Each structure stands twice: as C-alpha cells, then as structure tokens.
Amino acid sequence: MNPLVSVCIPTFNGELFIKETIECILNQTYQPIEVIISDDNSGDQTLAIAEEMLTGSGLPFQIWRHDRLGLGQNWNYCVSKAQGKYIKFLLQDDRIYPQCIKELVQIFESNPHRKIGMTFCLREIKYSDDARLEPIYHNLTEGWTKLETINYGYNLLNDPLLLAPPLNKIGEPTNTLILRSVFDRVGNFDADLQQLIDLDMWLRIMGHYQIGFTPQVLAEFRVHRGQFSQINSNSGNAWLDSWRLFFKMLGHPDYNFLPGKVKQSLARLCLEGMTEVTAELYQLRTENHHLNQEIMTLGQKNADLGKEVETIGKQLQEAHDRLLEAQSAFLSLAETETKLQDISQELEKVYGLYRSSVEQVQSLSSQMTEINQNLRQTQDNLAQSNSLVASQQATIDYLSQTLQETEERLTKENEAIRIDRDQKLEELSQTNIALENALTRIKAMESSKFWQLRTQWISFKQRLGLSTE
Known part of the structure; x- marks a missing residue:
C-alpha cells in the first residue's frame, strides 16, 4: 500500500488562483493523499471556494483558519496538522501536474536504503501579468556543477557554485516533496525570514540528508504582482533577507554542519x-x-x-x-x-x-x-x-x-585548534624520548657479559641438539 502524502496549502487572500490549485490536486494520479489548508485570516473568498471544491471530492481534507501568523508560521502550522509520511507543499497560486506526487514519491520508495530527506523536480514559469523574473531564475538547476538522481547533501554544500546566483538552486516549495520526519530533525521554517525562508530549509536538509531529483517538469510556478516574492523584491525586503540568511549561516548553531571553506567564502562575500x-x-x-x-x-x-x-x-x-x-x-x-x-x-x-x-x-x-x-x-x-x-x-x-x-x-x-595541536606535538615528543631510552637500555643489555654468556649457552645447546626453549 502506498504511504499517505499530505498536500499542505498555506493560504492568505488567494481567491484569484485557488480554484486552479485545488483542481490540480483532484487530478493527481497518486493515492492516498490528504489536503491540509492553513488560512492566515483571509478577507476574501479563498476558503469558500476551496471548501466547495473539496466537498464531495472523495479526498479527506482539513481547513484551519487562525489569526494572522505571517508567512513562515503559517507554513509551520500547516505542517503541524499533517498526518502523512510525506509533505507536499502547494502554494495557493501554483499548480502541479498529474504525475507530480507519484514521481517524487517513487524516488523515495525505490531507494529505501538511502537517507533521502527531500526530492524535487523542474518547474515551469507561468506569467499572469506584466511581472517578470530575471532569466537566471528560469532554469535554477543549471546553477549546480553536477546534479544526479540521488545527491549527497554534503556534496551539494561543497559545490563551488553554491553561493553563486541564483542562491536558491532547488526552487519553491511547490516543486518539492519532503519526508515528514525531516522537520523533527532540522526544525521548522524560520519565521524571521521572508524571501529566502525556503532556501534556509533546503540548506538545513542538505546538512543532514540526501536529496533526490528528477529532471521532469512536474510543477508550475506562477509569477504575478500580488505574490509575496514580488512584493518583497519591490520593497527591498528580499535584499535584507539575503543578509539575514548569510549571517545565520555564519554563526547560528543550525549551520554547524556547514563546511569551513563555505563559511570562509561566505564571509568574503559579506x-x-x-x-x-x-x-x-x-x-x-x-x-x-x-x-x-x-x-x-x-x-x-x-x-x-x-x-x-x-x-x-x-x-x-x-x-x-x-x-x-x-x-x-x-x-x-x-x-x-x-x-x-x-x-x-x-x-x-x-x-x-x-x-x-x-x-x-x-x-x-x-x-x-x-x-x-x-x-x-x-x-x-x-x-x-x-x-x-x-x-x-x-x-x-x-x-x-x-x-x-x-x-x-x-x-x-x-x-583552540593551535593549543590542541601544540599539546599533541608535546605528547609525540615525550613518546619519542621514551622510545629512544628503551632502545638505549636494550643495546646496553645486549652488550653486557650476561647476555654474551646467554648467547654462548644457546649456541652450545644447539650443537648438542638440545631444545633452546
């Protein structure tokens, strides 16, 4: 039997595109799935549209409406209500193609011996108005030096292009599938971040797990003026968020796994x-x-x-x-x-x-x-x-x-490293001195009269055919 997948949809005033988002869930070829909607106190018809479409669909669903929490805490609240083995994020203005969940789960289930924490696919850009992304953000995976079906997170973190644009070479939550237990190991989304909140999570997962990848285009990332990323970019919050993440990577305990050379490169970049x-x-x-x-x-x-x-x-x-x-x-x-x-x-x-x-x-x-x-x-x-x-x-x-x-x-x-090294060198020096003293005693013993008599006695017994034991 297939494991349960929780489709998590955090919403806030998303009535414009929520219908298309729900439709793509109903068209998934994978079962079983549950739908979790966590609404951040919307003031429009988002929840009414979602509930009408899910009622009678045959899919189990939960709709949670709460006071305004903000982007990161709303994502975390959605995860806290999920019961599935895997978490499939689907943002309110994005879409996934019918085979998306099936293909991403397949990478996990066909490699049970591998410590995979997350899988992701390619995504297509859909423009809904005159808002545009720079070309560098179209094909994100081209930013990696090498990308395989199963990738060790340590190798990705040591990629010489890790800090080169684009910083987020995985993509948005919509084109990922995350093992539910990952959040118990690496923690929740950092609510202090806004623009790079997803990248922070991807890096922390790389620090503890392997990452699966399929080159299939299985998701659609919508770009429009009303989305958070566009608002943050226009307001300057995106620029400030990059500094927040850089300094978190340099000094926060969550990033103790980060290789030293990466921290050095990051310090130079700062x-x-x-x-x-x-x-x-x-x-x-x-x-x-x-x-x-x-x-x-x-x-x-x-x-x-x-x-x-x-x-x-x-x-x-x-x-x-x-x-x-x-x-x-x-x-x-x-x-x-x-x-x-x-x-x-x-x-x-x-x-x-x-x-x-x-x-x-x-x-x-x-x-x-x-x-x-x-x-x-x-x-x-x-x-x-x-x-x-x-x-x-x-x-x-x-x-x-x-x-x-x-x-x-x-x-x-x-x-501290220098002091430890000096201590090790001092211990090695003392060991060499002790070894030289032992060799000196052995040579002195071999040159003594007793040792010479012992050697003659053993030779005499050998000539007589007697045992020398």
Whole structure:
C-alpha cells in the first residue's frame, strides 16, 4: 500500500488562483493523499471556494483558519496538522501536474536504503501579468556543477557554485516533496525570514540528508504582482533577507554542519557586499548634498522673484495713482479740447504701462508656481533620500557588528585548534624520548657479559641438539 502524502496549502487572500490549485490536486494520479489548508485570516473568498471544491471530492481534507501568523508560521502550522509520511507543499497560486506526487514519491520508495530527506523536480514559469523574473531564475538547476538522481547533501554544500546566483538552486516549495520526519530533525521554517525562508530549509536538509531529483517538469510556478516574492523584491525586503540568511549561516548553531571553506567564502562575500553598500551610501550622501545645494539655489531664486514682484507691485501702484490723477484731470479739463487730447494720450500711455505690468506679474506668478512645485518635489526627494540613508546606515551597523562577532568567534576556534595541536606535538615528543631510552637500555643489555654468556649457552645447546626453549 502506498504511504499517505499530505498536500499542505498555506493560504492568505488567494481567491484569484485557488480554484486552479485545488483542481490540480483532484487530478493527481497518486493515492492516498490528504489536503491540509492553513488560512492566515483571509478577507476574501479563498476558503469558500476551496471548501466547495473539496466537498464531495472523495479526498479527506482539513481547513484551519487562525489569526494572522505571517508567512513562515503559517507554513509551520500547516505542517503541524499533517498526518502523512510525506509533505507536499502547494502554494495557493501554483499548480502541479498529474504525475507530480507519484514521481517524487517513487524516488523515495525505490531507494529505501538511502537517507533521502527531500526530492524535487523542474518547474515551469507561468506569467499572469506584466511581472517578470530575471532569466537566471528560469532554469535554477543549471546553477549546480553536477546534479544526479540521488545527491549527497554534503556534496551539494561543497559545490563551488553554491553561493553563486541564483542562491536558491532547488526552487519553491511547490516543486518539492519532503519526508515528514525531516522537520523533527532540522526544525521548522524560520519565521524571521521572508524571501529566502525556503532556501534556509533546503540548506538545513542538505546538512543532514540526501536529496533526490528528477529532471521532469512536474510543477508550475506562477509569477504575478500580488505574490509575496514580488512584493518583497519591490520593497527591498528580499535584499535584507539575503543578509539575514548569510549571517545565520555564519554563526547560528543550525549551520554547524556547514563546511569551513563555505563559511570562509561566505564571509568574503559579506565583506564585499558591505563594501558595495558603503560605496552606495557614500553616493547617496553625495546626492543628498547636491539636493541640499539645489534647494538653497531654488530658495534664493524664490527670494529674488519675491523682490521682483514687490518692485512690480510698486510700479502698479504708481501706475494706478497716475491713472487716478489722469481721470481727475480729464474731468476738470473736459472743456478744453487741447488738454483733453493730451490727457487722452497720457491715459493711453498709462494704460499701456498698466497692461505691461499686469502681464509681467502674471508671468512672474507662473514662474513662482513652477519653482514652488520644483521646491516641494526636491524636498520630497530629500526626505526619501534621508530615510534610505538612515535605513542603510542601520543595516551597515548591524552587519559590521555581526561580522566582528563572527571574526572573534573564528579567532577563538583557531586558537583552540593551535593549543590542541601544540599539546599533541608535546605528547609525540615525550613518546619519542621514551622510545629512544628503551632502545638505549636494550643495546646496553645486549652488550653486557650476561647476555654474551646467554648467547654462548644457546649456541652450545644447539650443537648438542638440545631444545633452546
């Protein structure tokens, strides 16, 4: 009889694709399976759709709804409710092909003498909107130097390309099958991680088990703007998560199995990364300085325009006063034709000056509006830049402290190894001295008169044919 497989589906607001996900379970050629849905307090129709499709399907299923736990804890909760020998993760927006579970279980069951902890297959990328992955993340397994049907985890960890992009050369949970007891040995998913939470688990499994692989494409990984990986990538959490995992690999007890040369390479990689971050921070500070200078320049221009507007305002007031005087003169001298013509000409000049001044004020007002908009935009950019500088400075301080602690720990380990080596050399020296003393005593005994007489006695007995015992 085939062993039970628990299909674990952690969900959160997944109504858009959950129907396709459930359909692919119903189409599996492998039996028996159970379905475990752990919902992280969705606010849409995810659970209603899933329950409607599973009811009457003939598959045993459990639906657990709980308060918001977050990505990692929701995965762990799903595993805690599973009863199967094997755990088949299926994320809410992914699909697996009909032969997927059967083929992955077959690798386990056909190699009972091998200590296999996880099997995985190739997966196909499905784009649902304009979100895209970089080409390097399409064929992940090409990142390994060598990949066989059964791989020793130690060999994978010692692969010279282990730390080269892409870091996750296995894939997502949807294209894996995990032995249930693995979680008892290596622990749960690390809820402190977000983007590389699956890679952390794959590495810990490699540290204790063998890894099975089939080159068949048996799963479909969907890419869209609403998925966690895209959100993390756009927000910068993915970049921070890589640093969290690197420093966990360097100093956490979960990674005591990691080869020393890998930790050395990882430490160099962290140091290079910190150098790049420092250079970027310096560039941001330089840009910040330039923005401050630009704000000062715009402020000065704004002040100059204010003065110019004030001057034009005075000119307008003077023109207005002259207009009033001209109107008064026109009323008082309306009876004189000659003076009337002069006043009319003066009025035309005054009106011309007035219109010209009004146009200048309108032009200057438009310029001031544009400058104020630029000033507000520049201030917003400066605020964002200052926020990014503060965030990266905090990250550098944290990374520097962690790297310093790692270097101190490695120094202590090297000192302990040196002391142990010196002790072993001292013990070897004492042993050589004792051996030389023993040889000296033997030579002294052989040269003594008693030994010579014993040798003559044995020779005499041999000539007589007697036993020398």
